[in-house]
Amino acid sequence: MDRFTALCQIVVLLLTHFCGGQSLTILAMVGDDVILPCHLEPAEDAFSMTVEWARLDLNPRFVHVRRDSAEFLAHQNPSYVGRTSVSSTKLKHGDVSLKLSNVRLSDEGIYRCYIPGQKKKLEVKLAVGATSPNSISLAGIHEVSGGMMLDCESKGWYPEPEVFWLDGEGNLLSAGPTETVRGPDDLYTVSRRLTVEKSDNFTCRVQQKNITQTRETHFYVPDDFFVIQSRLRFLSIITGLAVSLCCFCIFAFAFVVWKWRPNKTRDETDVKEREITITSSKDTELQSLNERRRDRQGGEEDMTSEGSTESLNEGRRDRQDRDRQGGEEDLTSESATEFLNEEIDKLREELKKNQDEHEDVKKTLHVLTECKMNLDFFPKELELLSSWIDKQIINNKSELDASWRQWYKDKYEAIIRDLKKRKEVNETLLQKTKKVLQRTNDQISQTTKKKRELEERIKKCLEEMKKQTNAI
Numbered sequence: 001m002d003r004f005t006a007l008c009q010i011v012v013l014l015l016t017h018f019c020g021g022q023s024l025t026i027l028a029m030v031g032d033d034v035i036l037p038c039h040l041e042p043a044e045d046a047f048s049m050t051v052e053w054a055r056l057d058l059n060p061r062f063v064h065v066r067r068d069s070a071e072f073l074a075h076q077n078p079s080y081v082g083r084t085s086v087s088s089t090k091l092k093h094g095d096v097s098l099k100l101s102n103v104r105l106s107d108e109g110i111y112r113c114y115i116p117g118q119k120k121k122l123e124v125k126l127a128v129g130a131t132s133p134n135s136i137s138l139a140g141i142h143e144v145s146g147g148m149m150l151d152c153e154s155k156g157w158y159p160e161p162e163v164f165w166l167d168g169e170g171n172l173l174s175a176g177p178t179e180t181v182r183g184p185d186d187l188y189t190v191s192r193r194l195t196v197e198k199s200d201n202f203t204c205r206v207q208q209k210n211i212t213q214t215r216e217t218h219f220y221v222p223d224d225f226f227v228i229q230s231r232l233r234f235l236s237i238i239t240g241l242a243v244s245l246c247c248f249c250i251f252a253f254a255f256v257v258w259k260w261r262p263n264k265t266r267d268e269t270d271v272k273e274r275e276i277t278i279t280s281s282k283d284t285e286l287q288s289l290n291e292r293r294r295d296r297q298g299g300e301e302d303m304t305s306e307g308s309t310e311s312l313n314e315g316r317r318d319r320q321d322r323d324r325q326g327g328e329e330d331l332t333s334e335s336a337t338e339f340l341n342e343e344i345d346k347l348r349e350e351l352k353k354n355q356d357e358h359e360d361v362k363k364t365l366h367v368l369t370e371c372k373m374n375l376d377f378f379p380k381e382l383e384l385l386s387s388w389i390d391k392q393i394i395n396n397k398s399e400l401d402a403s404w405r406q407w408y409k410d411k412y413e414a415i416i417r418d419l420k421k422r423k424e425v426n427e428t429l430l431q432k433t434k435k436v437l438q439r440t441n442d443q444i445s446q447t448t449k450k451k452r453e454l455e456e457r458i459k460k461c462l463e464e465m466k467k468q469t470n471a472i
Contacts, residue, residue, distance in 0.1 A: 023348070027211055028103045030130040030158065030187075038113035038122050040094035047091045052114045053098045053458055054420075063111065079106060082264055103128055105186050129211030130187055132156035134204050136219040138414040139193060147197040148221055151205030155189040161208040163192040168201040195222055344465055351461040358454040365447045372440045379437065382430040389423045 028034035036053070040046055053064040057075050065072045076084075083101045090097070094116065100107060108128040132155050139149040152163060160180060165173040176193040183189065193231050196202060199221050207214040233345040393416055400412040 023123040025127055027127045027129065028100075028107075030105060030128060030156075030209075032103050033099065033101045034103055034126065036098040036100060036111050036124045036126065037112070038096045038098070038120075038124070040096065040115070040118060040120060043094035045092045046094055046096050046115070047088065047388055049091075049118070050116050051086065051091075051096045051115065052112075052116070053086075054112050054114065055109050056112065057109055063100075070121070079104075085112055098125075105130070127211065128158065129208060129213060129285070130156050130158040131161075131211075131213045131215060134206050134215050134217035136202075136217050138410045140414055141418045142195050145195060145197060147195040150196060150204075150219060150221075151191060152194070152206070152217065153191040154206045154215065155187070156204070157188045157190060157208060158186065159208060159210055160188045161190055161191050161206050161213075164205045164207070165192065165194040166203040166205060170203075173202075180422075182315045226285050302386075344469065347461050347465045351458060351465070354458045354461065358451065358458065361447060361451045361454060365444065365451060368440055368444050369449060372437065372444060376437070379430060379433055382426055382433065386423060386426050386430070389419050389426065393419050393423075 024037075026034060026036060038053075048069045049066075050068075051064075051066040052062065054061045055063055055077070058079075060075050060077050062075045062076060063080050064086060065075065067088055073081075080100075085099045085101075086096060087099070096113065098111070098113070101445040103126075105128050108126055109249075111124045111126060112121065113124065134152055134154045137151050137153070141147070142149055145465070150165075152165065154161070154163070160182075163178045165175045167173055173194060176195075178190055178192045181189045190206065192204075194202065201218055201220045203216055203218050205214060205216045396412045396416050400409060400416070
């Protein structure tokens with residue numbers, strides 16, 4: 001059985017050599033010239049032989065044809081016109097290899113070399129690839145970590161390549177996802193972003209294993225960049241605190257306005273109603289006393305004008321009237337006492353309400369005062385940071401003018417853009433902080449005034465209660 005298997009393998013190899021079936025793979029890059037090999041063995045003059053190069057997947061399939069010692073290109077595929085040739089000198093030595101110029105992506109495929117007179121057939125697979133140099137650019141500053149964002153981009157690859165980032169020791173780094181775009185020419189553009197937070201020499205590697213092509217680009221990040229970034233991170237922290245504090249003060253201001261506006265109207269209404277009630281009650285009591293005084297005067301006048309006989313009877317009636325009036329006066333005194341007790345109860349309720357509101361005002365005033373103390377710090381710090389940013393912009397512009405390498409220029413331009421952006425944010429926050437500070441000061445003044453008004457009202461309530469108690 002083993003002898004039979006070995007015999008079959010030998011027969012297959014002989015058939016492959018003499019009857020066709022041989023194949024090999026040739027790699028070519030886009031734009032290059034490539035030779036597709038094909039030879040007669042043993043070597044002999046093939047100048048006058050018919051030679052056909054074809055791709056069976058095309059229509060027409062002929063790539064290059066030679067007959068009767070001359071080129072025969074009547075049926076050549078249009079995509080190969082002017083790009084194929086066979087060396088006349090090498091034909092005399094049995095070399096019928098095809099030269100293909102200016103290789104295109106569409107040239108990829110299997111080519112057949114066929115010599116009918118020799119029954120020679122050979123298949124050659126052409127693999128086409130494309131590469132391009134990498135470019136590393138500074139994409140900006142990461143908003144959260146403050147690290148430098150590096151973009152590695154490479155255009156014009158085929159097949160689709162892979163992108164890797166490495167540190168100075170050649171270790172793979174964790175980076176963002178690879179972004180891939182395939183253009184109308186079927187070439188790939190790839191890019192990948194890396195955020196770095198320390199000084200090192202970083203490498204972007206783009207590779208395609210199928211065509212064994214690799215391109216590398218290096219980018220050095222200096223230490224001084226992260227000195228600037230540490231200061232910018234401090235600026236971000238200060239900015240965040242200022243924003244939070246401003247929001248808190250605005251909320252406190254809105255709460256105070258909501259709390260007091262309805263109460264002020266309600267308090268004024270209650271005071272007016274109480275004053276009207278007291279005035280009305282006093283008027284009623286005064287009118288009753290005046291009526292009793294007039295009745296007594298009328299009785300005395302009648303008593304003087306009548307005779308002595310009726311004087312005794314009138315005196316008796318006067319005593320009865322005085323007894324009756326005394327009873328009415330007692331009744332009136334009880335009503336006044338009851339009225340005064342009611343007034344005292346109302347005064348107690350008003351006193352409690354004013355005291356509660358006074359406590360609320362004291363707490364609000366305390367919060368606003370603390371808010372103002374914190375806000376007083378931020379404008380000065382923000383102004384110092386603005387001055388520091390201006391100096392950094394000037395320094396980086398000087399470095400930019402002195403730089404001659406493009407990646408250094410990109411670095412300083414990105415830093416300057418980030419500094420200007422942060423300065424705009426800082427200036428906007430400074431203006432808003434000043435406005436909030438002014439509103440806080442105004443609200444403190446209003447709150448202090450409100451506190452004094454409540455203290456005055458509490459004092460008046462206590463005095464009124466003391467007066468009413470003494471009247472009882």
